[in-house]
Amino acid sequence: MSAHIKGSYTGEVSAFMLKDFSCQWVILGHSERRFIHGENEKIIAKKVELALSVGLTPILCIGESFDEYKSNLTMSVIKRQLESIINLHLTSPIVIAYEPLWAIGTGLSATPEKVQEILSFIRNIFITSEMRVLYGGSVNSSNANNFLSMQGIDGVLVGGASLKIKDFIGIIN
Numbered sequence: 032m033s034a035h036i037k038g039s040y041t042g043e044v045s046a047f048m049l050k051d052f053s054c055q056w057v058i059l060g061h062s063e064r065r066f067i068h069g070e071n072e073k074i075i076a077k078k079v080e081l082a083l084s085v086g087l088t089p090i091l092c093i094g095e096s097f098d099e100y101k102s103n104l105t106m107s108v109i110k111r112q113l114e115s116i117i118n119l120h121l122t123s124p125i126v127i128a129y130e131p132l133w134a135i136g137t138g139l140s141a142t143p144e145k146v147q148e149i150l151s152f153i154r155n156i157f158i159t160s161e162m163r164v165l166y167g168g169s170v171n172s173s174n175a176n177n178f179l180s181m182q183g184i185d186g187v188l189v190g191g192a193s194l195k196i197k198d199f200i201g202i203i204n
Contacts, residue, residue, distance in 0.1 A: 032057045032087075034077045046085045057082050058188075060112070061092045062132045076115035083123045090126040090188065091116065092167070093153075097133035105131075106152055113156055124161040127153050128188040134168030136191055141168065143181045150183050172201025 033043035049057060059082065060075040070078075075091070082089040095108040109129070116125070129149050134140045141149075150164040166178050167188030178184055192198040 046081050057087045058090045072115040092128045092130050094131040126163045128165040128167045130167040143177045147181045172198045175202040
């Protein structure tokens with residue numbers, strides 16, 4: 032979704048266009064947008080605010096790189112990624128999806144216990160019962176139930192496995 036209300040932004044989709052197509056959700060801050068398109072926390076916060084203003088529920092993706100993970104920087108990275116959103120004084124619920132970059136498309140995933148710890152950290156930052164927190168990052172039919180059965184995890188954000196019907200049905204079941 033574009034960070035701009037209107038204008039010519041080739042390759043971007045406006046928030047109003049998404050609403051016109053009856054979209055209810057929009058994924059923002061995904062690692063591909065952060066790293067390939069250079070979206071920073073300020074741009075992502077602007078998009079979250081715009082999405083909420085038109086009635087879309089943002090799914091905000093956050094997560095650390097492999098080097099940050101190995102250097103024990105996960106919590107500081109997450110806190111930094113959430114700081115600009117905290118300052119928005121949100122009046123509508125958003126969804127936070129913890130997607131460690133090192134797990135996206137690699138077949139590696141964080142342990143359910145580590146995910147639970149991180150999602151608890153996120154909830155403590157926001158302190159709201161309306162917010163949902165998800166895990167994404169190489170979620171598949173073999174590991175989805177491990178995540179979904181953990182306390183404090185409201186769901187999973189499925190990427191590549193959603194393109195494989197057998198895996199996706201396995202996750203749904």
